[in-house]
Amino acid sequence: AQSVTQLGSHVSVSEGALVLLRCNYSSSVPPYLFWYVQYPNQGLQLLLKYTSAATLVKGINGFEAEFKKSETSFHLTKPSAHMSDAAEYFCAVTVNTGNQFYFGTGTSLTVIP
Amino acid sequence: DTGVSQNPRHKITKRGQNVTFRCDPISEHNRLYWYRQTLGQGPEFLTYFQNEAQLEKSRLLSDRFSAERPKGSFSTLEIQRTEQGDSAMYLCAGETSGSYEQYFGPGTRLTVT
Numbered sequence A: 001a002q003s004v005t006q007l008g009s010h011v012s013v014s015e016g017a018l019v020l021l022r023c024n025y026s027s028s029v030p031p032y033l034f035w036y037v038q039y040p041n042q043g044l045q046l047l048l049k050y051t052s053a054a055t056l057v058k059g060i061n062g063f064e065a066e067f068k069k070s071e072t073s074f075h076l077t078k079p080s081a082h083m084s085d086a087a088e089y090f091c092a093v094t095v096n097t098g099n100q101f102y103f104g105t106g107t108s109l110t111v112i113p
Numbered sequence B: 001d002t003g004v005s006q007n008p009r010h011k012i013t014k015r016g017q018n019v020t021f022r023c024d025p026i027s028e029h030n031r032l033y034w035y036r037q038t039l040g041q042g043p044e045f046l047t048y049f050q051n052e053a054q055l056e057k058s059r060l061l062s063d064r065f066s067a068e069r070p071k072g073s074f075s076t077l078e079i080q081r082t083e084q085g086d087s088a089m090y091l092c093a094g095e096t097s098g099s100y101e102q103y104f105g106p107g108t109r110l111t112v113t
Helices: none
Strands: A003-007 A010-014 A019-026 A031-038 A044-050 A056-058 A064-068 A073-078 A087-095 A107-112 B005-007 B010-013 B019-024 B031-037 B044-050 B053-057 B065-068 B075-079 B088-095 B108-112
Touching: A003 A087, A010 A019, A019 A031, A019 A087, A019 A107, A031 A064, A031 A073, A044 A056, A044 A064, A044 A073, A073 A087, B005 B088, B010 B019, B019 B088, B019 B108, B031 B075, B044 B065, B044 B075, B075 B088
Parallel strands: A010 A107, B010 B108
Antiparallel strands: A003 A019, A019 A073, A031 A044, A031 A087, A056 A064, A064 A073, A087 A107, B005 B019, B019 B075, B031 B044, B031 B088, B044 B053, B065 B075, B088 B108
16 A cells, blocks of 8 residues: 655745745555645645656746655655645645545645745 | 545535536546545545546545546436535546646535534
8 A cells, every 4th residue: 555644734935935835755666656745725736746757847827846776755846935835734645556646734835025 | 736626625514415516627637536625734635536437435434425426527426315524625647647736626615504
């Protein structure tokens, strides 16, 4: 089975500062990894995905994530936070032979003006 | 807008009553997933359809829960004899096979009193 752990349920950054949201995965087979964002009163939206191609993945809204097998990590970053980035972020994992997606518990990002 | 709609958006019911939710993905979504999300948690997998076939169910899904996708288009999730512990947000997601990109609907919030 697969799982993800998101370190830090709440992260606060100043506007313009680096955003770093942490995700570590557990999987006995090569994983496929995802980041989703959920704005208040909206459904989850896919930010980016890793499916065994390039280890550095670029997504929407200036976000990117790097797959590091040695660290079993898939951290989400953005060089400069914007007020509109305030939301809940979820990391998720599956495998190419599986049908279940396993989500982390989420990280709430607050951007301070 | 992901193109995935869910109805109703909110449902308040008394304990012991049956409820049914509907999910309408776009036509390209031959895969359809149901998740449950409670406060402070990520989406939890409930069940999955490939076209009209229900291929996987979570072991956490009790016998009171049933889902259908009769023509491989819309899907329904029914909860019989609701309990207070069923109170949650129920999410539906559509996916085109092989894309690993899930498009979530806005969810149905169930409150059992």
